[in-house]
Amino acid sequence: MKFKATDQILSIIGNKKNIRNFGVIAHVDHGKTTMSDSLLASSGIISPSVAGQALALDSMKLEQDRQMTIVQANVTLLYEQNGEEYVINMIDTPGHIDFTGRVTRSLRAIDGAVVVSDSVEGIMTQTETVTRQALEERVRPVLYINKIDRLIKELRLPPEKMQEWLLEIITNFNRLIDIYAEPEYKEKWKVSIQDGSVSFGSAKDKWGFNADVMKKKGISFKDIYEAYSEGGDVKKLAEKAPLYDAVLGMVVKHHPSPDVAQKYRIPKIWKGDLDSDIGKALLNCDDNGPTVMMIVNMTVDPAAGPVAIGRLFSGRIKDGDRIHLIDTKREGRVQSVNFFMGNQREMVGQLAAGNIPALLGLEHARAGQTLSSVAGIPAFEGIQYVSEPVVQIAVEPKHPKDLPRLVEALNRITIEDPNLVVKINEESGETVIAGMGVLHLEIATALIADAKVDIVTSQPLINYRETIRAGAGPIMSKSPNRHNKIFMKVEPLDEKIAEMIRNGTLNEYKDKKEVAKILKDAGWDGDEAKRVMRFDIRGNVMVDGTKGVQFVGESTDSILSGFEDSVKEGPLAREQVRGCKFTFHHFVPHEDPAHRGLSQLGPAARRACTGVMLLSNPVLLEPTLGIEVRVPQEMIGNVAGVISGKRGKVLNMEQKGVIHIISGELPASETFDLSEIMRGQTAGRAMWNTHFKAWTPVPNSILTKVIGDIRKRKGLAPEVPTPDEYVDSE
Numbered sequence: 001m002k003f004k005a006t007d008q009i010l011s012i013i014g015n016k017k018n019i020r021n022f023g024v025i026a027h028v029d030h031g032k033t034t035m036s037d038s039l040l041a042s043s044g045i046i047s048p049s050v051a052g053q054a055l056a057l058d059s060m061k062l063e064q065d066r067q068m069t070i071v072q073a074n075v076t077l078l079y080e081q082n083g084e085e086y087v088i089n090m091i092d093t094p095g096h097i098d099f100t101g102r103v104t105r106s107l108r109a110i111d112g113a114v115v116v117s118d119s120v121e122g123i124m125t126q127t128e129t130v131t132r133q134a135l136e137e138r139v140r141p142v143l144y145i146n147k148i149d150r151l152i153k154e155l156r157l158p159p160e161k162m163q164e165w166l167l168e169i170i171t172n173f174n175r176l177i178d179i180y181a182e183p184e185y186k187e188k189w190k191v192s193i194q195d196g197s198v199s200f201g202s203a204k205d206k207w208g209f210n211a212d213v214m215k216k217k218g219i220s221f222k223d224i225y226e227a228y229s230e231g232g233d234v235k236k237l238a239e240k241a242p243l244y245d246a247v248l249g250m251v252v253k254h255h256p257s258p259d260v261a262q263k264y265r266i267p268k269i270w271k272g273d274l275d276s277d278i279g280k281a282l283l284n285c286d287d288n289g290p291t292v293m294m295i296v297n298m299t300v301d302p303a304a305g306p307v308a309i310g311r312l313f314s315g316r317i318k319d320g321d322r323i324h325l326i327d328t329k330r331e332g333r334v335q336s337v338n339f340f341m342g343n344q345r346e347m348v349g350q351l352a353a354g355n356i357p358a359l360l361g362l363e364h365a366r367a368g369q370t371l372s373s374v375a376g377i378p379a380f381e382g383i384q385y386v387s388e389p390v391v392q393i394a395v396e397p398k399h400p401k402d403l404p405r406l407v408e409a410l411n412r413i414t415i416e417d418p419n420l421v422v423k424i425n426e427e428s429g430e431t432v433i434a435g436m437g438v439l440h441l442e443i444a445t446a447l448i449a450d451a452k453v454d455i456v457t458s459q460p461l462i463n464y465r466e467t468i469r470a471g472a473g474p475i476m477s478k479s480p481n482r483h484n485k486i487f488m489k490v491e492p493l494d495e496k497i498a499e500m501i502r503n504g505t506l507n508e509y510k511d512k513k514e515v516a517k518i519l520k521d522a523g524w525d526g527d528e529a530k531r532v533m534r535f536d537i538r539g540n541v542m543v544d545g546t547k548g549v550q551f552v553g554e555s556t557d558s559i560l561s562g563f564e565d566s567v568k569e570g571p572l573a574r575e576q577v578r579g580c581k582f583t584f585h586h587f588v589p590h591e592d593p594a595h596r597g598l599s600q601l602g603p604a605a606r607r608a609c610t611g612v613m614l615l616s617n618p619v620l621l622e623p624t625l626g627i628e629v630r631v632p633q634e635m636i637g638n639v640a641g642v643i644s645g646k647r648g649k650v651l652n653m654e655q656k657g658v659i660h661i662i663s664g665e666l667p668a669s670e671t672f673d674l675s676e677i678m679r680g681q682t683a684g685r686a687m688w689n690t691h692f693k694a695w696t697p698v699p700n701s702i703l704t705k706v707i708g709d710i711r712k713r714k715g716l717a718p719e720v721p722t723p724d725e726y727v728d729s730e
């Protein structure tokens with residue numbers, strides 16, 4: 001193996017054809033960490049003493065405890081193919097679906113993905129989720145089938161059966177590409193053994209091969225089989241066919257270099273004018289264009305402060321540059337430009353398009369944001385997260401004097417993980433952290449403890465949502481001075497449209513004609529489709545349905561402020577409202593503008609919206625999690641018992657080798673003590689994970705109690721208000 005110094009690496013990346021940016025994605029436990037570690041050991045850039053050290057990528061102690069990758073690490077590798085040297089940036093992504101936000105952002109920085117799949121388990125739910133996300137970002141996936149040793153040792157498959165088994169996994173993988181890839185990539189991106197876009201191996205035993213390695217080294221399935229048989233030598237196999245050779249060979253051959261990838265990825269991820277100077281520079285990955293970068297990850301270095309890591313799509317970035325943070329219209333100064341050499345961050349002074357710089361000095365930057373040397377350019381498309389924060393806890397320092405340290409620690413963890421939401425309640429002074437699941441919050445509190453702050457936490461609390469099941473109205477509500485009347489209707493909003501509002505496809509700034517077309521295609525009346533007053537990010541909309549009445553235009557802001565208040569805090573339990581389509585039906589304003597200001601129309605609109613929702617069969621929604629449990633056969637009954645005992649359902653059972661996989665769903669509110677109960681019921685032999693699945697109605701049998709508990713916690717009157725408190729008669 002050759003080793004290279006920093007200046008040699010920089011000279012290689014001077015030629016974009018010799019750069020690859022890729023990531024490893026997998027279902028949890030399929031071997032992503034073990035594989036990444038094996039690649040790192042072969043990097044050719046850092047000292048080989050790191051090789052073999054336990055899970056070097058999992059640098060945090062916490063991750064080692066949990067044996068799970070939480071924080072993505074960046075690693076740069078060197079690889080030689082046919083006499084050419086390549087610099088390969090590997091962006092690690094966590095396997096746990098609670099943190100898919102990180103996976104999603106990492107995909108923005110890379111052009112290719114290696115999908116790791118356990119040979120016994122094959123394509124699993126998360127394999128499907130992450131592969132779909134990669135395809136949606138036009139990131140090209142190739143396949144590495146891991147744990148081949150299990151086929152021999154556990155399933156005892158002879159070589160020819162082994163091949164049949166693997167072909168089926170490949171077929172299933174290509175089916176995902178068929179379903180999720182855009183038409184022009186469906187055929188181009190299917191993987192095959194013949195062209196070397198599929199590799200096989202054992203990350204644990206550090207060997208791997210694909211068709212190209214087979215040809216070069218003369219290895220066959222028979223050799224693999226023999227290596228694991230009596231008298232066989234797996235170490236020799238790893239020397240002859242090291243894993244990194246198979247995987248990095250695939251990356252160099254089948255993943256595009258950044259200049260090639262940006263030609264087709266930019267139109268997907270950046271919606272500015274492609275014929276403008278910036279558009280052209282982005283498409284061409286042009287070093288001489290304006291600087292445009294997207295941050296995909298922030299970490300806080302105890303010595304150096306915030307580190308912003310991302311993909312530089314155009315131009316150069318160098319020490320001392322002033323840069324615009326496009327999303328927040330702020331500015332920052334790049335203190336120093338760094339690049340990863342192996343897994344070490346090193347100052348390099350400057351970098352050019354197509355690379356993954358790590359920037360120091362940008363205090364106000366956040367993951368997901370766009371940076372540019374030009375102010376006011378269109379930002380990159382928003383990242384779409386598959387999860388929402390559904391669980392929260394209150395935290396406070398054990399000793400009041402630690403409050404500043406707590407605030408500092410919270411600040412750091414939210415910089416590093418933008419999917420954690422920290423809210424400080426102005427009235428009570430209470431600090432609340434919201435996350436994607438119980439485990440997500442456990443990790444957040446462990447990180448605070450790492451910062452040596454003693455904290456007291458509340459019981460976890462679930463976030464609920466409110467929606468309606470029927471239409472109602474028009475009803476009328478008067479303003480506090482009784483001189484203005486607002487007439488309001490509501491009906492359930494089509495789920496597809498609600499989703500487009502939540503993910504930002506439908507927003508205030510979008511061209512009115514385009515909005516009208518989308519809504520008409522979804523079945524809206526043509527006139528209505530042109531009269532949207534507001535898209536509310538929670539997935540609600542207000543339409544202007546008034547005909548020929550005066551003063552609507554100048555009253556719009558006041559009415560919308562009342563509307564926003566009513567969907568921020570719903571009528572049942574003051575939880576967020578989703579999926580409602582309001583129509584502002586009619587308006588009888590006071591003649592004198594002094595009597596129809598915000599203080600009159602705001603409350604009138606809020607009362608009208610709340611009142612009409614109360615008449616529309618309102619429901620409380622709770623977050624439901626998908627759960628997947630792996631256990632030996634004799635434990636199946638116990639696991640099914642645990643799930644159904646927690647208001648859950650078992651949806652599917654599958655045997656994969658000696659392990660059985662039980663999938664089901666259960667309400668998030670029942671998962672607080674799940675670890676303990678599952679451990680107790682299965683003698684610690686169950687492996688499981690959960691992910692956010694859907695918002696579902698709270699069952700009637702417990703509805704009154706759940707609403708009562710939330711209202712009590714919020715200091716509200718115990719009873720849900722009645723419509724007549726909000727609705728007025730003539």
Ligand code: GDP
Nearest residue numbers: 026028029030031032033034095147202203204
């Ligand atoms: P990740 O969750 O995808 O990062 O998976 P890890 O790399 O942490 O691996 C999960 C488990 O599978 C660990 O216990 C590994 O030792 C084991 N493992 C990884 N690769 C192999 C392999 O090739 N063969 C076998 N039998 N086990 C493996």
